[in-house]
Amino acid sequence: xxxxxxxxxxxxxxxxxxxxxxxxxxxxxxxxxxxxxxxxxxxxxxxxxxxxxxxxxxxxxxxxxxxxxxxxxxxxxxxxxxxxxxxxxxxxxxxxxxxxxxxxxxxxxxxxxxxxxxxxxxxxxxxxxxxxxxxxxxxxxxxxxxxxxxxxxxxxxxxxxxxxxxxxxxxxxxxxxxxxxxxxxxxxxxxxxxxxxxxxxxxxxxxxxxxxxxxxxxxxxxxxxxxxxxxxxxxxxxxxxxxxxxxxxxxxxxxxxxxxxxxxxxxxxxxxxxxxxxxxxxxxxxxxxxxxxxxxxxxxxxxxxxxxxxxxxxxxxxxxxxxxxxxxxxxxxxxxx
Numbered sequence: 001x002x003x004x005x006x007x008x009x010x011x012x013x014x015x016x017x018x019x020x021x022x023x024x025x026x027x028x029x030x031x032x033x034x035x036x037x038x039x040x041x042x043x044x045x046x047x048x049x050x051x052x053x054x055x056x057x058x059x060x061x062x063x064x065x066x067x068x069x070x071x072x073x074x075x076x077x078x079x080x081x082x083x084x085x086x087x088x089x090x091x092x093x094x095x096x097x098x099x100x101x102x103x104x105x106x107x108x109x110x111x112x113x114x115x116x117x118x119x120x121x122x123x124x125x126x127x128x129x130x131x132x133x134x135x136x137x138x139x140x141x142x143x144x145x146x147x148x149x150x151x152x153x154x155x156x157x158x159x160x161x162x163x164x165x166x167x168x169x170x171x172x173x174x175x176x177x178x179x180x181x182x183x184x185x186x187x188x189x190x191x192x193x194x195x196x197x198x199x200x201x202x203x204x205x206x207x208x209x210x211x212x213x214x215x216x217x218x219x220x221x222x223x224x225x226x227x228x229x230x231x232x233x234x235x236x237x238x239x240x241x242x243x244x245x246x247x248x249x250x251x252x253x254x255x256x257x258x259x260x261x262x263x264x265x266x267x268x269x270x271x272x273x274x275x276x277x278x279x280x281x282x283x284x285x286x287x288x289x290x291x292x293x294x295x296x297x298x299x300x301x302x303x304x305x306x307x308x309x310x311x312x313x314x315x316x317x318x319x320x321x322x323x324x325x326x327x328x329x330x331x332x333x334x335x336x337x
Contacts, residue, residue, distance in 0.1 A: 005112055008085060010081040034047050035139050036137075036140075037135075040078065040079055043077075051063070051064075052064075082136060086136075103204075110141060111216050112208075113141070113205075114138050115135075115138075116135070118134050119131050143179065147173075148177055148184055154299060154315050155271075163264060164270075164272070164299040165300050165301070166272070168276070178273050179218060181247070183219040185245055187219045194221045199223070199225070200229075200234055201224050201227070202228060209227075212226070231253075231258065233248070244269065299323075300316040302314045302315070307327055
């Protein structure tokens with residue numbers, strides 16, 4: 001486990017990790033860890049790529065075996081644990097993270113994110129703050145460099161990159177794939193020289209900036225607008241950074257669509273993602289249907305889990321023609337951030 005994660009954990013969890021270090025390393029629990037969920041008066045859940053674990057009677061066991069009526073001793077989160085972790089995450093200055101709290105999370109060094117839930121304070125229909133924090137979710141960042149390698153030939157043509165929409169259900173690795181596409185375009189590969197890329201990272205998931213610096217490798221020709229609304233950010237990048245490619249995660253509303261049209265009309269390539277199961281499914285949304293009918297995107301990449309997380313189920317061109325003979329995946333792309 002990296003120091004960036006270890007240093008923000010409450011002491012009681014640190015003690016468990018110190019005590020169980022050899023066993024955890026032997027079972028690869030550290031390597032596969034995706035989330036640590038902390039809820040006051042509830043068992044602390046350690047989620048890896050396979051299943052949920054809780055700590056009962058000095059041993060990690062599958063959470064499905066937990067019986068809340070059983071009086072066995074399990075690692076349960078307390079108010080003190082939550083407050084201690086908040087202090088560590090914010091370096092004892094939570095007020096300095098008010099803007100982050102409005103978004104419901106704080107990004108820490110290493111690109112990891114601590115999701116926060118509690119009593120939401122509303123002012124003029126907008127989130128002003130979160131107090132009485134009772135629930136934390138430490139999401140552990142995973143970069144999988146090279147996972148886009150087999151996708152890149154499908155989004156390149158005539159020495160340029162094609163307007164691409166990645167369609168994926170939640171938890172299938174769309175942000176991981178998008179991040180590696182960005183890195184590859186920015187750094188270049190054996191077939192294409194590197195290009196200037198602009199990233200609008202509304203939820204700090206792509207670059208995972210900490211103190212303004214990307215914690216994930218998004219390439220050395222990439223500029224990032226962190227914590228910025230997608231539509232606003234796309235227009236800002238065009239005016240200020242002159243990118244050749246703009247990348248955004250999870251488009252959805254009419255403002256996003258208008259901004260995408262503007263980006264394309266300015267001669268810039270767009271790489272975007274959207275939640276969905278298929279082209280037919282996202283066509284049911286009137287705003288997105290217009291983009292499909294107008295053939296705005298040259299490529300559609302469909303993700304799934306048929307061969308594990310990150311399976312490329314299919315790739316279509318702008319006319320809906322299938323470009324894949326069969327789904328593919330890679331061993332490097334079995335984890336998801």
